[in-house]
Amino acid sequence: GDSVTQMEGPVTLSEEAFLTINCTYTATGYPSLFWYVQYPGEGLQLLLKATKADDKGSNKGFEATYRKETTSFHLEKGSVQVSDSAVYFCALSHSGGGADGLTFGKGTHLIIQP
Amino acid sequence: GAVVSQHPSRVICKSGTSVKIECRSLDFQATTMFWYRQFPKKSLMLMATSNEGSKATYEQGVEKDKFLINHASLTLSTLTVTSAHPEDSSFYICSARKGEKNEQFFGPGTRLTVL
Numbered sequence: 096g097d098s099v100t101q102m103e104g105p106v107t108l109s110e111e112a113f114l115t116i117n118c119t120y121t122a123t124g125y126p127s128l129f130w131y132v133q134y135p136g137e138g139l140q141l142l143l144k145a146t147k148a149d150d151k152g153s154n155k156g157f158e159a160t161y162r163k164e165t166t167s168f169h170l171e172k173g174s175v176q177v178s179d180s181a182v183y184f185c186a187l188s189h190s191g192g193g194a195d196g197l198t199f200g201k202g203t204h205l206i207i208q209p
Numbered sequence: 210g211a212v213v214s215q216h217p218s219r220v221i222c223k224s225g226t227s228v229k230i231e232c233r234s235l236d237f238q239a240t241t242m243f244w245y246r247q248f249p250k251k252s253l254m255l256m257a258t259s260n261e262g263s264k265a266t267y268e269q270g271v272e273k274d275k276f277l278i279n280h281a282s283l284t285l286s287t288l289t290v291t292s293a294h295p296e297d298s299s300f301y302i303c304s305a306r307k308g309e310k311n312e313q314f315f316g317p318g319t320r321l322t323v324l
Protein backbone atom coordinates (compact mmCIF):
# COMPACT_ATOMS: atom_id res chain seq x y z
CA GLY A 96 0.00 0.00 0.00
CA ASP A 97 0.85 3.65 -0.06
CA SER A 98 3.17 5.15 2.52
CA VAL A 99 4.89 8.43 3.29
CA THR A 100 8.13 8.76 5.22
CA GLN A 101 9.34 12.05 6.60
CA MET A 102 12.14 13.00 8.90
CA GLU A 103 11.43 12.70 12.57
CA GLY A 104 11.60 15.76 14.73
CA PRO A 105 11.77 17.90 16.51
CA VAL A 106 13.82 20.05 14.21
CA THR A 107 15.18 23.12 15.97
CA LEU A 108 16.57 26.05 13.99
CA SER A 109 17.47 29.63 14.59
CA GLU A 110 15.51 32.41 12.94
CA GLU A 111 16.60 33.12 9.35
CA ALA A 112 18.14 29.66 8.94
CA PHE A 113 17.55 27.52 5.86
CA LEU A 114 14.99 24.76 6.29
CA THR A 115 14.71 21.35 4.66
CA ILE A 116 12.25 18.70 5.78
CA ASN A 117 12.67 15.49 3.84
CA CYS A 118 9.73 13.49 2.54
CA THR A 119 9.72 10.35 0.42
CA TYR A 120 6.80 8.24 -0.65
CA THR A 121 5.82 4.80 -1.90
CA ALA A 122 2.74 4.58 -4.08
CA THR A 123 1.37 3.04 -7.22
CA GLY A 124 0.71 5.24 -10.19
CA TYR A 125 1.12 8.98 -10.06
CA PRO A 126 -0.16 10.42 -6.79
CA SER A 127 -0.57 14.06 -5.92
CA LEU A 128 1.68 15.27 -3.12
CA PHE A 129 0.93 17.73 -0.33
CA TRP A 130 2.43 19.51 2.62
CA TYR A 131 0.11 20.39 5.49
CA VAL A 132 0.94 22.54 8.50
CA GLN A 133 -0.62 22.34 11.94
CA TYR A 134 -0.23 25.25 14.33
CA PRO A 135 -0.85 24.65 18.04
CA GLY A 136 -4.54 24.19 18.80
CA GLU A 137 -5.58 24.40 15.15
CA GLY A 138 -6.53 21.99 12.40
CA LEU A 139 -4.25 20.98 9.55
CA GLN A 140 -3.97 23.57 6.79
CA LEU A 141 -2.85 22.94 3.26
CA LEU A 142 0.53 24.61 2.76
CA LEU A 143 1.29 23.59 -0.82
CA LYS A 144 0.78 20.81 -3.30
CA ALA A 145 2.01 19.35 -6.59
CA THR A 146 -0.04 17.12 -8.82
CA LYS A 147 2.51 15.83 -11.34
CA ALA A 148 6.20 15.13 -11.74
CA ASP A 149 8.52 18.16 -11.74
CA ASP A 150 5.76 20.44 -10.50
CA LYS A 151 6.85 22.87 -7.82
CA GLY A 152 4.40 23.88 -5.12
CA SER A 153 5.03 27.11 -3.27
CA ASN A 154 3.37 29.21 -0.60
CA LYS A 155 4.47 31.64 2.13
CA GLY A 156 8.12 31.23 1.14
CA PHE A 157 7.96 27.44 1.31
CA GLU A 158 8.68 25.31 -1.74
CA ALA A 159 8.63 21.63 -2.65
CA THR A 160 9.31 19.93 -5.98
CA TYR A 161 7.70 16.65 -7.02
CA ARG A 162 10.63 14.38 -7.91
CA LYS A 163 9.35 11.15 -9.39
CA GLU A 164 12.80 9.69 -10.00
CA THR A 165 13.62 9.87 -6.30
CA THR A 166 9.97 9.62 -5.09
CA SER A 167 10.54 12.68 -2.97
CA PHE A 168 8.80 15.95 -2.09
CA HIS A 169 11.18 17.76 0.25
CA LEU A 170 9.97 20.97 1.88
CA GLU A 171 12.33 23.97 1.84
CA LYS A 172 12.35 27.56 3.00
CA GLY A 173 15.21 29.96 2.62
CA SER A 174 14.79 31.94 5.83
CA VAL A 175 12.52 30.68 8.60
CA GLN A 176 10.72 32.82 11.14
CA VAL A 177 9.55 32.12 14.67
CA SER A 178 6.00 32.09 13.34
CA ASP A 179 6.87 29.03 11.22
CA SER A 180 7.06 26.91 14.37
CA ALA A 181 4.47 24.16 13.84
CA VAL A 182 4.08 20.52 12.88
CA TYR A 183 4.46 19.78 9.17
CA PHE A 184 2.89 16.76 7.48
CA CYS A 185 3.74 15.36 4.08
CA ALA A 186 0.87 13.51 2.41
CA LEU A 187 -0.24 11.91 -0.82
CA SER A 188 -3.52 11.28 -2.58
CA HIS A 189 -4.57 9.53 -5.73
CA SER A 190 -6.96 12.34 -6.59
CA GLY A 191 -5.62 15.59 -7.96
CA GLY A 192 -6.97 17.95 -5.34
CA GLY A 193 -6.86 15.72 -2.33
CA ALA A 194 -10.49 14.88 -2.86
CA ASP A 195 -9.97 11.40 -1.56
CA GLY A 196 -8.54 10.23 1.74
CA LEU A 197 -4.95 11.23 2.29
CA THR A 198 -1.99 9.09 3.32
CA PHE A 199 0.14 11.04 5.79
CA GLY A 200 3.66 10.90 7.11
CA LYS A 201 4.20 11.03 10.87
CA GLY A 202 4.73 14.75 10.98
CA THR A 203 7.80 16.83 11.77
CA HIS A 204 7.73 19.25 14.66
CA LEU A 205 9.63 22.42 13.71
CA ILE A 206 10.83 24.79 16.40
CA ILE A 207 12.29 28.15 15.40
CA GLN A 208 14.22 30.01 18.08
CA PRO A 209 14.65 33.79 17.98
CA GLY B 210 -12.69 30.66 4.06
CA ALA B 211 -13.63 27.13 4.94
CA VAL B 212 -13.96 26.33 8.61
CA VAL B 213 -14.48 22.91 10.11
CA SER B 214 -15.24 22.46 13.79
CA GLN B 215 -15.22 19.43 16.03
CA HIS B 216 -17.02 18.88 19.29
CA PRO B 217 -15.98 18.07 21.88
CA SER B 218 -12.33 19.03 21.72
CA ARG B 219 -11.54 16.71 24.58
CA VAL B 220 -13.49 13.87 26.21
CA ILE B 221 -12.75 11.41 28.97
CA CYS B 222 -15.01 8.40 29.43
CA LYS B 223 -15.18 5.13 31.26
CA SER B 224 -14.48 1.83 29.57
CA GLY B 225 -17.61 0.32 28.05
CA THR B 226 -19.39 3.58 27.35
CA SER B 227 -20.05 5.13 23.94
CA VAL B 228 -18.79 8.51 22.84
CA LYS B 229 -20.05 10.68 19.98
CA ILE B 230 -17.81 13.16 18.18
CA GLU B 231 -19.29 15.79 15.87
CA CYS B 232 -17.67 17.29 12.80
CA ARG B 233 -19.28 20.36 11.26
CA SER B 234 -18.48 22.40 8.18
CA LEU B 235 -19.43 25.91 9.32
CA ASP B 236 -19.45 27.94 6.14
CA PHE B 237 -19.79 25.43 3.33
CA GLN B 238 -21.61 22.26 2.46
CA ALA B 239 -19.68 19.03 2.37
CA THR B 240 -21.04 15.95 0.68
CA THR B 241 -17.92 14.09 1.76
CA MET B 242 -16.15 14.11 5.09
CA PHE B 243 -13.26 12.01 6.29
CA TRP B 244 -12.33 10.63 9.69
CA TYR B 245 -8.72 10.12 10.70
CA ARG B 246 -7.08 8.75 13.81
CA GLN B 247 -3.70 9.85 15.11
CA PHE B 248 -1.64 7.94 17.64
CA PRO B 249 1.23 9.65 19.49
CA LYS B 250 4.20 10.14 17.17
CA LYS B 251 2.32 8.40 14.39
CA SER B 252 0.86 9.65 11.19
CA LEU B 253 -2.81 10.33 10.71
CA MET B 254 -4.53 7.16 9.57
CA LEU B 255 -7.64 7.38 7.42
CA MET B 256 -10.45 5.48 9.12
CA ALA B 257 -13.39 6.07 6.85
CA THR B 258 -14.98 8.24 4.21
CA SER B 259 -18.37 9.62 5.13
CA ASN B 260 -20.82 10.47 2.34
CA GLU B 261 -23.97 12.45 2.98
CA GLY B 262 -27.04 10.28 2.74
CA SER B 263 -25.23 7.00 2.28
CA LYS B 264 -23.17 4.49 4.20
CA ALA B 265 -19.61 5.30 5.13
CA THR B 266 -16.73 3.53 3.45
CA TYR B 267 -14.30 2.09 5.96
CA GLU B 268 -10.59 1.45 5.47
CA GLN B 269 -9.25 -2.04 5.85
CA GLY B 270 -8.85 -3.00 9.49
CA VAL B 271 -11.33 -0.46 10.86
CA GLU B 272 -14.28 -2.03 12.64
CA LYS B 273 -17.43 -0.46 11.27
CA ASP B 274 -19.55 -1.75 14.15
CA LYS B 275 -17.24 -0.11 16.63
CA PHE B 276 -16.80 3.20 14.86
CA LEU B 277 -20.26 4.24 13.71
CA ILE B 278 -20.36 7.09 11.24
CA ASN B 279 -23.45 9.07 10.34
CA HIS B 280 -23.49 11.86 7.76
CA ALA B 281 -27.08 13.01 8.05
CA SER B 282 -26.71 16.49 6.58
CA LEU B 283 -24.41 18.44 4.31
CA THR B 284 -22.74 20.11 7.27
CA LEU B 285 -22.55 17.41 9.92
CA SER B 286 -20.90 14.03 10.28
CA THR B 287 -20.71 12.15 13.55
CA LEU B 288 -18.35 9.44 14.73
CA THR B 289 -19.56 7.26 17.59
CA VAL B 290 -17.04 5.07 19.35
CA THR B 291 -19.14 2.28 20.79
CA SER B 292 -18.20 0.34 23.92
CA ALA B 293 -14.96 2.26 24.16
CA HIS B 294 -11.86 0.67 25.63
CA PRO B 295 -8.51 2.15 26.65
CA GLU B 296 -6.96 1.12 23.33
CA ASP B 297 -9.44 3.43 21.60
CA SER B 298 -7.81 6.40 23.30
CA SER B 299 -6.47 8.58 20.52
CA PHE B 300 -6.74 11.87 18.68
CA TYR B 301 -9.58 11.82 16.15
CA ILE B 302 -9.54 14.35 13.31
CA CYS B 303 -12.15 14.99 10.68
CA SER B 304 -11.92 16.80 7.39
CA ALA B 305 -14.53 18.03 4.94
CA ARG B 306 -14.19 18.28 1.21
CA LYS B 307 -15.23 21.58 -0.32
CA GLY B 308 -16.70 20.90 -3.71
CA GLU B 309 -15.44 23.57 -6.05
CA LYS B 310 -11.92 23.58 -4.67
CA ASN B 311 -11.85 19.82 -4.33
CA GLU B 312 -9.70 20.38 -1.24
CA GLN B 313 -9.97 18.96 2.25
CA PHE B 314 -10.36 21.27 5.24
CA PHE B 315 -9.52 19.85 8.64
CA GLY B 316 -11.08 20.19 12.04
CA PRO B 317 -8.93 20.84 15.14
CA GLY B 318 -9.32 17.29 16.41
CA THR B 319 -10.86 15.55 19.43
CA ARG B 320 -8.74 13.98 22.15
CA LEU B 321 -10.46 10.84 23.47
CA THR B 322 -9.23 9.24 26.68
CA VAL B 323 -10.86 6.01 27.83
CA LEU B 324 -10.21 5.07 31.44
